[in-house]
Structures are given as C-alpha cells and as structure tokens.
Amino acid sequence: MTNVQTTQADELQIKGQKAKQAAAMMGVLPTSAKDGALKAISAGLLHNTPYLLDANRADLDAGRAAGLSESLLDRLMLDEARIRAIADALIDLTRLADPVGQVLEEWERPNGLKLSTVRVPLGVVGIIYEARPNVTVDAAALCLKTGNAVILRGSSSAIRSNMALVSVIREAVATAGLPEDAVQLVEDTSRETASRLFKMNDVLDVLIPRGSANLIRTVVDNATVPVIETGAGNCHVYIDESADKEMAIRIAVNAKTQRPSVCNAAEKILIHQNWPHTAELVAALQWEGVVVHGDEAVIDLADGVLVASEEDWAMEYLDLEAAIRIVSSTEEAITHINTYGTRHSEAIVTSSLQEAKKFQMGVDAAAVYHNASTRFTDGFEFGFGAELGISTQKLHARGPMGLPALTSVKTLISGNGQCK
C-alpha cells in the first residue's frame, strides 16, 4: 500500500527506498558485524568531539536567539562528558545479547512439517523525537544492534547537532562494512514532511515517537503506520490497611519526590481508611515540598491539604504535587486506578499477600508493584541493559522496551514435499 502522495523523487522517498535496501542487508548480518559498527561509532564520536561540539554550539546559539527556555537548552546541550557517556553506552550495548536469530519455538506437525519461530528485525524503524541529540545516537544504535534500518526525524532546534552526529555515525557504519543507509536523518524538519512520514506504510514497519505528550498524541492521531505509543504516567501508590508505616511513607515519598518530572513518578496516593498514619504521610510529603491535594477525608485528617477536584485524579502533575484519596478497600483502589490511571506503573504497600495478589491481578497497568516504588519502571532497572522507551499500549510491547521490542518473528517451515 503506497501512501506517499507525490510521485516526484524527494528526500523522504529516496531515503525510504535506501532504508528498505539497507534493511534487507542488515537483517542477515552476524552479531559481530553489528557490534563492530557500534564500536566504530563509539570511536567516531570520541574522535570527532570538537566537530560535534561546534555543530551543537550553533544549535544552542540559534536556540538562545529564538528564546528557548533554559531547560530546553540544557536538553539540547552536548559537552565532552555527555559525548563520552553516549560513546560508553554504545560499548555497553555491544555486550548485550542479540535477539535476532533467537529460536523461540520449535514443533512438528502430524504431517511431518517441522516449524520454528525465529526472531527477525522489524525492518525499517522510524523514530520521531524532540530536542535531545543523545536520542539520535541511542535510537540509531538500538536499531543497528537489532538489524534494523532507521529513519530519524529530530526537531529543527537540534538539526545541526543531528546532522553532525548522523554523518559521524554513517561514516563509522560504512567503515565497519555495513550499509551506511541503515541510519538516515530526515533533514527537512517541516511539519508537512513529518505528516508524510506518519503515512509511509510502504517503507516503515513501525514509527516510535519519543518525547512530549503532545508529540505522541500527534503521531497516534495521524499515523497510518503501526505506532508504539510511549506516554503519560498517572501512577498511584495504594497504602493498604496492613501497610508498614515506615515502608509506606518511604515508598510514597520516594515515588513522588525522587524525580517528579518523569513518567514513573507517583502522582496520586490512595490510602485505606483503616491505615492510621495519613497525617504523618501528608506531613512527610509536605516536608519534601510537595503540594498536597486531598478528598474531604484527607482534609479532615491532615493539615494544609488543598481540595482535590475531579480533574486532579486524572492529571499528571510531573511536579512536586500530589493528590490523596481515602478508600474503603483494595477493590475501590483498583477501580479508582483503572478509571483514572494511564496503565503505566502502580504500587500497593501491604503486609497481606492476598491483598497484594488481588491488586496485582486487578490493576490494568504495564508494571504493578508490591512493596516497592513505581520509580523502578525502566529498562535498566528491569535489567534489560537498554531501553527504547516505556510502552503504554498493550500491543507488541508493554512497559519498558528492551532490544526484543525492535524485533518481529518469522516462521520457518521445512517439509519433504507436503501439499494440502
């Protein structure tokens, strides 16, 4: 199915065709060849650090002139330490197992057909992202390791940095004997080109947005190619009546305050009506600077609590702000979470294994914790050694995505002349 609307050769079409050709070559490469390319990229980045910093400085200057905020400029910024960290991460990636070629199942049918399912690359992966230039290298490296070709589309504010990074990557890939077109950057950062990328069904096997909720929504609403949605986390900590006081307060405070701006930070705390330490929990949160909203029961129990509105329960604050609700049972907590949650990370603190099991079964989320902070939902903490993002959809991959999320399967069937 061809959704590309122009017949005239243009950047996307040309790069799309090159990506398909590169993907065909990448898919059959041995692990050692792919790891060789990752090492070459790592060395290339270190060797070309001054060139990369020059390009990045031009982006930063343009960004300052355009009035970008300090936090955006910080995301955009590269320095020697950051480039070294990126280069080191590439070496770490060479140490991970290659999922491609892994035999997942083998079986035989009564008619003598022998079947096996093996992991194969997805093919051509599209990544659309915002200002962070480290994503350029990270996404390219994960795709190379898994034998995919990648088409990168970063933001206009990082275009000089991205062009410099991709030219270093492509040169290293070619030096390592791999097809350089396995990594390509869309240099036209217009919205029109992005919209066409969303519909390149003849080229892209998947499109993965990495960035703000707005970016992700735009991709989900407009893409006709398969998308992996990574997104919001309105995460809850539920404190059951039997929860240990010290553990519950520690987990709730950690989940809320350790890094409030990230998707696996807790936004809401639900407390069983018989747990007697609500006032102390509120005080502990306030001590850490958290603005606490609550329902009437919480307001009765603790000081300085603002009224939580209906909107609060669905909101992702991403800040030192939380809403607390008193519930009468684990079932009520589950219903609240399944109504307002975003299916990301949810936690129960309880001494009862039965309540823990009920919660873990009943809550619909990628990661459901018992007696631990929601902050552990990420590919490194899960032990995957790499992370492509945290999927909040249920199809293909759910939760932190490691290398296997960038693969598909193929069934190989061997016979001796079987016909139907």
Next chain:
Amino acid sequence: MTNVQTTQADELQIKGQKAKQAAAMMGVLPTSAKDGALKAISAGLLHNTPYLLDANRADLDAGRAAGLSESLLDRLMLDEARIRAIADALIDLTRLADPVGQVLEEWERPNGLKLSTVRVPLGVVGIIYEARPNVTVDAAALCLKTGNAVILRGSSSAIRSNMALVSVIREAVATAGLPEDAVQLVEDTSRETASRLFKMNDVLDVLIPRGSANLIRTVVDNATVPVIETGAGNCHVYIDESADKEMAIRIAVNAKTQRPSVCNAAEKILIHQNWPHTAELVAALQWEGVVVHGDEAVIDLADGVLVASEEDWAMEYLDLEAAIRIVSSTEEAITHINTYGTRHSEAIVTSSLQEAKKFQMGVDAAAVYHNASTRFTDGFEFGFGAELGISTQKLHARGPMGLPALTSVKTLISGNGQCK
C-alpha cells in the same frame, strides 16, 4: 486520550463504557468460567437454531432484493449444518489452553526486586468484518476465551443474523455468570459510526479488520487505535536448480490451484534458469486450468504463455492465473520476492540445504517454506487449534494468529520496601 467527538450519550459511547467495565471483570476470571460460557453459547446456538435461521432468511431476502451476488449470498447464508459446525468449534475452543495467567519470565534483580511477566487479556477488542455471520460467533468466542471484551461491527447485509446471534451469545454468557457486555454488537452499521469506532482510543485496545483488502485498507488508513493488519498474499514458489522435478511440480500446482481464492495460494513461480522442467511445469498448470503469464525466457521455453507485465509481478490474482519468471540465482529470487511480495508466505523447492537456509533467512515474510506448499499458512495447520486471521504486519503478531495474539503482558514486581 478521548477521540470520541460527541459528548451526547450514544450507542458507541454507551457500549464502549460497558465493554470497559466488562473487560475489568473478564480479565480475572478462571479458565473454567470462560469455558463454561463457551459451552453455554454452543448449546444456545443449537437450541435457538430456528430463530437464527429466521433472522438469516430475512438477511438473505433483503440481500437478494438488493441484488447481492450468489457468492456473497453464500457467505451470508446459515443453515443447520453451518450452525452445528459453529457450535462444535466452540467446544473445540474449550479444549485449548488458556494463555491468560501464563508466566512468561521470572527474574530477580541485585536489589532484591522479584519480577515476573504474565499474560493478560488485551482488554477491549474491536472486530470489524463483512458479511460472514460465522465471524460474529468465532470472534466473540476467541475474545471470551482470552478474557477480553469485544465490540463487533459486522456489515449491514448481515445485521439481522448478527443481532440474533449476539442476543443468543449474550444470554448464554449471562446464564454462565459472566458479564453479558463482554460481547456487544454495533447495531448502527453506518460509515460514520465505523469511522468513530476507528478512533475510539479511550475504549479499544486493538481493532482487527477481517475481510476484503478494501476494508483492511480503510481501517489502516483511518484508525488511530492500534490495528492488526491481516491482508493480501502475493505468494511465490521458487524452484531452485536442484529441485526434484516431481516435488517441484506438485508443490507449485498445489500452491496455485488447491484453493486459488485464498491469501496463502501462490500467485507467482520463480524458476532457476538451470532447472530443466519449465515446459512440463507450465503444461501441468495449464492442465489444471491456470492461465500462465511469463517473462520472455518462459515464453521461449513453453507453449501458450502470455506476456507478464510489470503489474503482474505485484498483483494478487486470487484466481486460476499465475506468472512465472526465470531467475539466475537464489539471491535474485529473494530480491524479486522482497520487491514484489506481500510478506505473507513464500516457498523454495530445493535439494540444497544451503540454498534453503539462504532463502529462509533472506526472504522477508511471515512464513517461509522449504519443500512444502504455501497453503499450510493457517492457525489450524500450524497446530494453534484456532485462528483469528493471518497478520501481515510485523508488530505484535505475525502470520497465523492463535489465542496468544489476543493477549498482552503485565510485569509484576515484588519487593520489601525498595526505593530508588
């Protein structure tokens, strides 16, 4: 994310909310409860056969009056034998293993966190399909077995049959003690309602189109919810130079002619230039009534061969028609297939294990055969015991989809107070 555009309560919104509530209940049911519902549906269909046939007769009468073709009327038609077959299939389904609750992986982290990945239902599944009323029961049953709620949207030509079937199903589901809203039919068969279904991201975890290429394209092009694409099969049989004459002809003829209208039927035959039996293969195909197109080399070698145009190589004939091309190597066959194929089912006939391996590695398709007919690509032939369709995409599920394709995963994490 809410894409439903009206705030007024209407059929889709109401059914969507009911489906979500039902899904929450379905997800935690034991296998025995779900199998009990399947048995109750089976009995209900048999018991209500006269009622179902009456409703179907009204659809058939309306279809005849509207000038539907005989083949469409045949697809629409129910009779006692077909209802019995549908009822029997439900009993077969109770014998299959329930994927929900299956522990896929268990591991522990250095910080003491214990993780496990378990299969869970997808949640709410949308199925959009055409005239066959058997899909109504089949899709509902597969979703029930896997603990999902389903929203069915069939065609207007089968609406009376579908309403009757769904009322029988819902009654049986309720009798078995399950939430009847786990199975709902969209009774408004307008295009506008279908278009809204495509964008019900707040309700549907996946939308699966089952039917014609047109239907599938419409869904893929318009849906913002995750879609599993099931689709076209421009399948090839490649006959390598070392292929056994009798086996190659038998496989090619079987793959082409055993049931030419289905997606796993072969459409193209590629022949190595050194294989000396092209004329006999062409004659065997023609003997079976196949109209044979070919490139110049084939026209030189065999009688009665039409010129194959560039369009032929990409076309899915779905009929007694084939195109044949002579190639100089397995590599050329792979390149041809990866250029023109639809990534469905591809076969090599060869005595060389090396060429077979090269072909199976290099061809990008859901199922790649060595010395067997492409016609085996289906869930029953693969031994899955059930089939929801054959996915031609690479995300989530590829090839024949059995029960696990209707599930997602959830990671359960247990700790003793770990914080980050």
